[in-house]
Amino acid sequence: MSVDPPVLEIRDLHAGIDDTPILNGIDLKIESGEIHALMGRNGSGKTTAANIIMGHPEFEVSQGSVELNGKDILEMKPWERARAGVFLSFQYPQAVPGLQVGNFLRKSVAAINGEDAAKGPEFRRTLKSAMAELDMPRSFLGRYVNDGFSGGEKKRFEILQLMLIKPKLAILDETDSGLDIDGIKTVAKGINSAVRGSDSAALIITHYSRILEHVKPDRVHVLIKGRIVKSGGPELALELEERGYDWLIPSGEDSESETVAATKD
Amino acid sequence: MTEQEASTMMTPEEVSTVVGDYKAGWHDPENSTIRFDNGLSEQVVRDISALKDEPEWMTEFRVKAYRHYEKRPMPTWGNMSLLEQIDFDNICYFLRSGEGTETNWDDVPEDIRNTFQKLGIPEAEQKWLSGVTAQYESEAVYHSIREDLVKQGVIFLDMDSGLREYPELVKKWFCSVIPYSDNKFSALNTAVWSGGSFIYVPKGVHVEMPVQAYFRINAKNMGQFERTLIIADEGSSIHYVEGCTAPTYSSDSLHSAVVELIALPGAYIRYSTVQNWSANVYNLVTKRGIAHENATIEWVDGNLGSKLTMKYPSVILKGEGAHAEVISVAYSGKGQHQDTGAKIHHLASNTTSKILSKSISKDGGRGSYRGLVTVSAKAENCKVNVVCDALILDEESRSDTYPTMEVANSTARCEHEASVSKVSDEQLFYLMSRGHAENEALAMIVNGFFEPFTRELPMEYAVELNHLMALEMEGSIG
Ligand SMILES: Nc1ncnc2c1ncn2[C@@H]1O[C@H](COP(=O)(O)OP(=O)(O)O)[C@@H](O)[C@H]1O
Ligand SMILES: [Mg+2]
Numbered sequence: 229m230s231v232d233p234p235v236l237e238i239r240d241l242h243a244g245i246d247d248t249p250i251l252n253g254i255d256l257k258i259e260s261g262e263i264h265a266l267m268g269r270n271g272s273g274k275t276t277a278a279n280i281i282m283g284h285p286e287f288e289v290s291q292g293s294v295e296l297n298g299k300d301i302l303e304m305k306p307w308e309r310a311r312a313g314v315f316l317s318f319q320y321p322q323a324v325p326g327l328q329v330g331n332f333l334r335k336s337v338a339a340i341n342g343e344d345a346a347k348g349p350e351f352r353r354t355l356k357s358a359m360a361e362l363d364m365p366r367s368f369l370g371r372y373v374n375d376g377f378s379g380g381e382k383k384r385f386e387i388l389q390l391m392l393i394k395p396k397l398a399i400l401d402e403t404d405s406g407l408d409i410d411g412i413k414t415v416a417k418g419i420n421s422a423v424r425g426s427d428s429a430a431l432i433i434t435h436y437s438r439i440l441e442h443v444k445p446d447r448v449h450v451l452i453k454g455r456i457v458k459s460g461g462p463e464l465a466l467e468l469e470e471r472g473y474d475w476l477i478p479s480g481e482d483s484e485s486e487t488v489a490a491t492k493d
Numbered sequence: 494m495t496e497q498e499a500s501t502m503m504t505p506e507e508v509s510t511v512v513g514d515y516k517a518g519w520h521d522p523e524n525s526t527i528r529f530d531n532g533l534s535e536q537v538v539r540d541i542s543a544l545k546d547e548p549e550w551m552t553e554f555r556v557k558a559y560r561h562y563e564k565r566p567m568p569t570w571g572n573m574s575l576l577e578q579i580d581f582d583n584i585c586y587f588l589r590s591g592e593g594t595e596t597n598w599d600d601v602p603e604d605i606r607n608t609f610q611k612l613g614i615p616e617a618e619q620k621w622l623s624g625v626t627a628q629y630e631s632e633a634v635y636h637s638i639r640e641d642l643v644k645q646g647v648i649f650l651d652m653d654s655g656l657r658e659y660p661e662l663v664k665k666w667f668c669s670v671i672p673y674s675d676n677k678f679s680a681l682n683t684a685v686w687s688g689g690s691f692i693y694v695p696k697g698v699h700v701e702m703p704v705q706a707y708f709r710i711n712a713k714n715m716g717q718f719e720r721t722l723i724i725a726d727e728g729s730s731i732h733y734v735e736g737c738t739a740p741t742y743s744s745d746s747l748h749s750a751v752v753e754l755i756a757l758p759g760a761y762i763r764y765s766t767v768q769n770w771s772a773n774v775y776n777l778v779t780k781r782g783i784a785h786e787n788a789t790i791e792w793v794d795g796n797l798g799s800k801l802t803m804k805y806p807s808v809i810l811k812g813e814g815a816h817a818e819v820i821s822v823a824y825s826g827k828g829q830h831q832d833t834g835a836k837i838h839h840l841a842s843n844t845t846s847k848i849l850s851k852s853i854s855k856d857g858g859r860g861s862y863r864g865l866v867t868v869s870a871k872a873e874n875c876k877v878n879v880v881c882d883a884l885i886l887d888e889e890s891r892s893d894t895y896p897t898m899e900v901a902n903s904t905a906r907c908e909h910e911a912s913v914s915k916v917s918d919e920q921l922f923y924l925m926s927r928g929h930a931e932n933e934a935l936a937m938i939v940n941g942f943f944e945p946f947t948r949e950l951p952m953e954y955a956v957e958l959n960h961l962m963a964l965e966m967e968g969s970i971g
Contacts, residue, residue: 279922282922282926283925283926284922285918285922286918305925305930305931306922306925306926307925307926307927307928307929307930307931307934309926310925310926310927310928311928315926316926318923318926320919321923322917322919322920322922322923322924323920324920324923324924324937324938324941325941325942325944326940326941326942326943326944326945327937327938327940327941327944328944332927332937335929335937336927336928336929339927339928339929339933340927340928372941373941389927393927
């Protein structure tokens with residue numbers, strides 16, 4: 229048992245947009261060194277949960293709390309949360325034409341970890357080895373952020389940022405989708421090296437179990453209609469792969485069996 | 494990332510230190526030695542010429558131009574309602590502030606010297622320029638050129654001195670690219686011109702570091718009408734840089750320049766501008782160059798300030814193999830209209846041109862791009878590339894494009910791309926999630942949008958431009 233507060237603790241989180249509820253009471257606790265998976269079919273609220281933890285201004289939290297290392301972060305701006313140690317690997321990373329990758333990385337590391345962390349030979353070494361690990365050519369640094377990147381390049385670039393920023397809490401929103409098996413292995417290696425044996429933690433959002441073969445989660449949670457309806461060990465991911473999500477829909481709610489086939493790819 | 498790229502980006506500290514009001518908006522006490530009464534007449538035109546002791550042909554030229562100006566109606570396109578508000582009778586058409594053009598900053602009157610110091614001109618001169626002309630109101634108050642360039646026969650003077658010292662050269666080329674009758678404002682400038690630069694680069698001479706002219710308006714209701722003529726002889730090259738600012742007043746000033754460039758066979762001229770007039774200045778400028786065989790003319794044009802700017806740098810590709818580029822950015826904020834663009838005429842075969850226009854509008858500002866590219870029937874194998882991008886930062890602001898291509902030869906290869914985009918919340922959130930505060934995130938997007946332009950500027954100017962942009966971005970997110 230850890231005596232330190234968990235890296236992430238969410239209690240009874242209710243949130244939505246323009247009076248439409250999306251999250252209906254979420255509880256989640258991730259201890260340091262742990263990797264959890266959040267699974268659920270499209271539209272269940274996974275990205276919304278990630279956005280709310282990161283501080284997306286569009287969503288409104290009506291109830292509950294989100295704590296990072298025992299400190300409530302809901303009043304903090306996104307950049308303050310980033311500086312406090314939250315990192316989100318986006319499902320859809322945004323392009324910023326004209327902003328060079330190298331410049332962006334240096335500025336982001338400086339903003340989050342301080343000016344000193346972004347200069348000198350050590351930063352350059354870390355950058356070089358992370359890029360080698362992710363199989364990225366040096367010329368990547370001269371490209372514009374996510375501008376004209378392939379799906380796989382975008383995801384690898386998110387992981388590169390993760391490896392340089394070394395956050396306390398890494399949330400990876402569908403980072404595995406759009407990657408081939410080698411890409412998934414590379415990304416998994418990046419996540420493992422960032423979290424295992426450290427005081428960091430990760431939340432992997434996915435609707436496939438494939439990545440979970442390479443990043444063995446300590447816990448798997450199933451999100452349906454903005455609620456965590458079941459939590460379990462890594463075996464739960466395999467069970468979902470076989471049985472879909474229907475059996476988990478709380479009684480009294482509509483079955484959506486017609487969409488299950490679509491989410492099993 | 495290279496050192497240059499790194500240093501042209503703003504640090505968070507720079508963002509916060511530069512935000513505030515238009516920072517060049519102070520004014521000095523007006524210590525004019527000669528100030529004409531406001532308003533224009535043939536007598537005013539003759540008086541300006543007499544005061545400068547000009548040759549008679551120039552006086553007659555001015556008068557002819559004045560008569561044309563009188564008859565010529567205002568443009569019937571562009572922002573006519575703003576144009577109509579210009580009160581030509583309430584403009585001062587000539588104001589002399591110094592005793593003459595000094596070659597030592599210590600001899601420049603103190604107030605004026607301080608102003609140019611605040612604007613960083615003497616410092617830039619030390620660091621990275623081949624020569625400087627500093628114009629204050631109607632005339633140059635300071636001028637310098639590096640000794641080695643003089644020895645190579647390079648002429649770099651203010652235009653008044655140019656006419657005095659090289660009357661034959663001036664007579665040969667003056668109005669040869671832009672006839673006074675080109676438009677109402679070129680006629681006005683030809684009638685009352687004063688100051689500006691005169692440059693001649695001899696055959697085969699390469700002026701390695703840029704020369705700079707800085708134009709400062711200080712007085713209220715001032716009219717500044719500088720006239721610039723640059724002749725690059727065969728196989729020579731030069732980069733000319735100009736900057737301009739003015740105090741902020743509640744009544745309007747008028748800046749109406751004419752710039753003519755002549756690039757003889759194989760010559761290269763780059764003309765870079767960062768225009769940052771205060772928001773009460775009308776900036777109505779005619780700029781055009783002629784490129785002979787295998788010559789290149791490049792206009793790099795940044796428009797940040799002014800109330801209304803109408804400016805469409807042009808190149809006539811007269812000789813085979815000539816090349817033209819017009820790379821411009823425009824920022825339109827509250828109460829501003831940047832009506833800018835480019836014109837290229839392909840008159841000869843194997844000529845190529847590239848237009849890149851980037852504009853940002855915010856707080857109800859308005860940006861218009863007007864482009865004209867023509868390819869004449871006998872010009873074979875020409876290449877044209879036009880890209881214009883607009884970024885709109887809020888719902889009140891506006892951007893329009895009016896691109897025209899008239900291609901009379903079927904061998905021409907023409908490419909045209911245009912885009913209008915908005916800064917999205919998702920883009921901002923992405924950058925904020927990487928530790929960047931809201932204003933910083935916006936500045937990163939805006940810097941990125943302008944990057945293809947700033948890349949073309951000397952580093953010092955790129956830094957300056959980014960600072961100015963940060964200034965303009967202040968308070969843009971509610
Ligand atoms: N910005 C938004 N505006 C309106 N509705 C949204 C917005 N973001 C998400 N939603 C809605 O919230 C629900 C959950 O979406 P999301 O969190 O993206 O699910 P997931 O990531 O699990 O696929 C969906 O019904 C979606 O339409
Ligand atoms: Mg999602």
